[in-house]
Amino acid sequence: MAAHAALLADQGGAIRTAGLANAYLARTASRLSSMRPGVALLVQADRDNSGSPTLNVDSMGARPWRDLDGSPPSAGRIQAGAFYLVVANGSAWTTDFGALARGDAQDIALSTTLIFGGI
Numbered sequence: 001m002a003a004h005a006a007l008l009a010d011q012g013g014a015i016r017t018a019g020l021a022n023a024y025l026a027r028t029a030s031r032l033s034s035m036r037p038g039v040a041l042l043v044q045a046d047r048d049n050s051g052s053p054t055l056n057v058d059s060m061g062a063r064p065w066r067d068l069d070g071s072p073p074s075a076g077r078i079q080a081g082a083f084y085l086v087v088a089n090g091s092a093w094t095t096d097f098g099a100l101a102r103g104d105a106q107d108i109a110l111s112t113t114l115i116f117g118g119i
Helices: 002-011 102-116
Strands: 018-020 023-026 040-044 054-057 063-067 083-089 092-095
Parallel strands (some): 023 054, 063 092
Antiparallel strands (some): 018 023, 040 083
């Protein structure tokens, strides 16, 4: 049951990044030990980016944080307070950089709870 709760927290927007400059850090509740393709997390950025960002999840090492097409986001594309669904894709984390609105993130969290919570 605890593992399910950890997964819900990771996909429900409970992860807020930390770090410095364009090096983003994230700690999950489920404590990932490897970057498996397809693993998805919902993170909230703590600051804007000023260049090409990296994302280091659970101290597995900084990996490029890229757009779906593999390109780095432009400066300011990551915005403080915005939510991003990041997906492990090979050796990088990818997202559409659409910056989910807070309401959208809450909808995702509710949907995740309903789907994975067995309600």
